[in-house]
Each structure stands twice: as structure tokens, then as C-alpha cells.
Amino acid sequence: MAPQRFHEQFDQIQRSMPDVPLAMGPDDSSEFMYEKGVVLARDGEEARVVEDTVRTHFTAATGLVADHVRRAGPETNRTGITRIQVGDPGHGDRRGDRAVAGALRALREAEGRAGRRLVSRNHVVSIAVNACPGDEPVPAPLTQRPNPAAAEGVHDADTAVGVLVIDTGLMHDYRSYPLLAHTQGDAQVKETDDQGILQQYVGHGTFIAGLVAAVAPNTDLTVRGTLNDAGAILESDFGAKLFEAVDENGWPDIISLSAGTSNGRTDGLLGVDAFMQELREQGTLLVAAAGNNGSATPFWPAAYASLPEYEDVVLSVGALRADGEFGACFSNHGSWVKVYAPGERLTSSFTGFDAPVPYVYQHSTYEACRYGFTYVCTCQAPRHTGVLSEQGATAKADQVMFEGFAHWSGTSFATPVAAGLIASHMTAHKEADPRVARRQLLAANTEFAEVRGAHVPALVPPTWRPAPVVQLASGA
Structure with missing residues (x-):
């Protein structure tokens, strides 16, 4: 059920x-x-x-x-x-x-x-699946630094790494965030409803772009609004939209994709088969989110990383919890997830830089973690009541105001962190091939975390600040 x-x-x-x-x-x-x-x-x-x-x-x-x-x-x-x-x-x-x-x-x-x-x-x-990404965005004060914070470095048009974000579009005020000065792409369609309240998922692509720019300043970022419609699209349309995204500006060095689906199989998605075959022939690296079902079931396109012919073509990324020591409760896991990166309560660009914008929560938090974890996770905190969860009830949904930054959780956000680290490695080592950079970065990596009893590679930006977690009982 x-x-x-x-x-x-x-x-x-x-x-x-x-x-x-x-x-x-x-x-x-x-x-x-x-x-x-x-x-x-x-x-x-x-x-x-x-x-x-x-x-x-x-x-x-x-x-x-x-x-x-x-x-x-x-x-x-x-x-x-x-x-x-x-x-x-x-x-x-x-x-x-x-x-x-x-x-x-x-x-x-x-x-x-x-x-x-x-x-x-x-x-x-x-981009949603069953965990909304990992939670819903929470306002962060403008006085609080983004997390990961901006890395040292400057944008150089001659050497910048091309990163294509396929997601929701850019919010109207994204250029008010200095790190996104060199970002281009599609505008988010209909940011607010008829009452002026932010619609769910609309800032997803802008949040992701801010993470890439913070981790890797020397990037040329393009954001395509492929998933502007509530973050969802039919598989039959998705393959064509992926082709459209790369046709617009040519194949980039790196694609950051924070969307997908499981399908109960181990051989990928029929609707993106042609795109994946063409991707394999290009030099582009696809960095893809492992999904937020708290499950070991393969999630596509990320799980292509487990197929031998795509081992160097796709990097699947799971999410670490806020302290970086364990996997986040919502993160998918399994041998098909190749690396993990911080993905719980990150802080990045959202909207409201020009003027505060209201948001009404859609989902209520739970008394206990939906996945059975014993730390205070994004299932439980911060507490809020959502309109979709309380239909027919007297409880009123919580409303907040966004003024620029947000805290947000999900493998959606671990993914651009990993993509940014690969781009940063390319700049630092003057490496033009993102697939080679991926291999070099993983080979040199010394950070590990524990996910469901397994020790897994953890890609952690130097500017990321881990946070202590509150443990409700013994175990993780």
C-alpha cells in the first residue's frame, strides 16, 4: 500500500x-x-x-x-x-x-x-517521487552563508567548465545572487499561483544552480526548464526533451540531472534509450540523483552507472545526512549508487531576493522518521503542517516568507555538489575530459561514510560545514 x-x-x-x-x-x-x-x-x-x-x-x-x-x-x-x-x-x-x-x-x-x-x-x-524531494524548502536568513559556502576562484570564460542543469527553470530574481551572474537558461514558468504564493518545486533549479556555482566558481552554467510542470514529465516526452536540452547549446562537459524514476527493472528506461546511447558517444558526463525513496530499487537514469557500458558515462549520487557520517534517511542506496555527497539541509539560492515571497507547505512532517531512522531527520523537523496532508481537517497549513536563501534536502542537491566537485577538479588540474576527471577525483578521494552498513565514497566540498545531528536513540 x-x-x-x-x-x-x-x-x-x-x-x-x-x-x-x-x-x-x-x-x-x-x-x-x-x-x-x-x-x-x-x-x-x-x-x-x-x-x-x-x-x-x-x-x-x-x-x-x-x-x-x-x-x-x-x-x-x-x-x-x-x-x-x-x-x-x-x-x-x-x-x-x-x-x-x-x-x-x-x-x-x-x-x-x-x-x-x-x-x-x-x-x-x-524530481519528487515519494519523498518530496527530501523535504520542502525552509527559509534561510540572508545573514547566513550558503552551505557549501562559495569556494575560492574566479570565472574565466576561456577555461570555464560547461555545466547543464536539466530541471525546473530559473526564478526571475536569480541574478540578484552574485554567484549566478554567469548563469543563463530558461525562466521558471508561473512561479506563483493566483494568490501570489510560490508553487511547489519552482525554485528547485535555481537552488541547484547556486550549489554548482558555490562549489565550482569557474563554470558556465545553463539551466533548462525541462521539468517546469510540477517537476514531472512522461517518459515518452523525457527523451525528446533531453535531446532538446543538449541541442540548444551543444553537449556540455557535465549534465546535472536531479530527476528520474524506478521501473522495477535493471535495464534502464526505454524512453531514454536513444539519448543514453548518444550520450555514451559524446564526451559529456551525466551526474544523476539516486532518488529519495529510501530504497535499494534502481532509480533511472542514475542507475545506468551500474551498467558496464555506462560506468564511465554516468555517476549516480546519493545523499549524506547533515553530519556527513551516514547516509540521509531518504536517500536511495545500493551497489548502483556510486558516491554520496552532502544532501541534507543544504543552503543555497532560492527566491525573494528582490521582494519577500510567501510559501504554504504542502506536506505535514511526521512524528517519527518514515524510514525508521532514529535521528531527527527531515521527515520530522522543522515541524510544519501541509495543506495536502490535512484535507478535511481543521488544522491550518503553515506559511513562511522567502527572502533569497533556503535550506533544502534531497539527493537532488547532493547531485550538483558532486557535479561541482568534478568541475572544480577539472579547473584545478587543467583536465579537459570530465570522465577522466571523475575517475581521478574518485581515485584520490579519502572520505567515506556509512550507508546501511556499507562504507561508501563520500565527496565533500572543503567549504561545506557539517552540522551535528540529534540522536533519539542508539544507532544510526
């Missing part, structure tokens, strides 16, 4: 995609969300095989209708993916889609013969 937080986020993402009926998967769990009534297949012969096989499978005995099976969208040359409708998207509810599940079962034998996957759900790729 999906936890309350996941249902709250499901409702929010569904409202941002009113024309796309969504379901939870698999089977009313909180692993992922996907489009009802639709599956994905590669263009051409494989799409035909999927259609024919599903039609044959959908007989009266299954209770499913073969007439529903048809192309649901135009074939695309760049991503090589076709949407195929296999059922009525209006049937069923959020707990799952029998037609999609039946289509996946129908193709198992054909996939065995082909030796590779032929069909996939159309997953929702999101």
Missing part, C-alpha cells in the same frame, strides 16, 4: 497533468507512477510486434478489449519510441491498470526470444 506522502504527490502531479490519467505501480505500491492505457515500444518492427501480440492476447477470456490496441502517438525519429494504446485510460483507478499489466505479460515470451525488452510502461519522471 502506497504511503500517504506518495498519495499526496500523486494528486499534485495528476493535477499538473490533467489530460493524462495516471496509476501507481506496480500494484498500488509507491515505486513509480505511469500513464494508464498506454505502453511504449521502439519504432518500426518492434512496435508492430507489440501491437500484434497484445491484440492476440486480449481475448474475451482476459476481460480486455483487443480493439483498444492502436498507435497513440506519432513515431519519432530521434527517440525511436512509439506510444501504443492498449486500453481505455478511463478504466480503473490509481491503484493500477489491468490493460497495461496484461500487455506487459503478453510480451514476456516474445522478449525472451528477442533477448531484450520490447515494451514498457510510460513512467512519470519526476
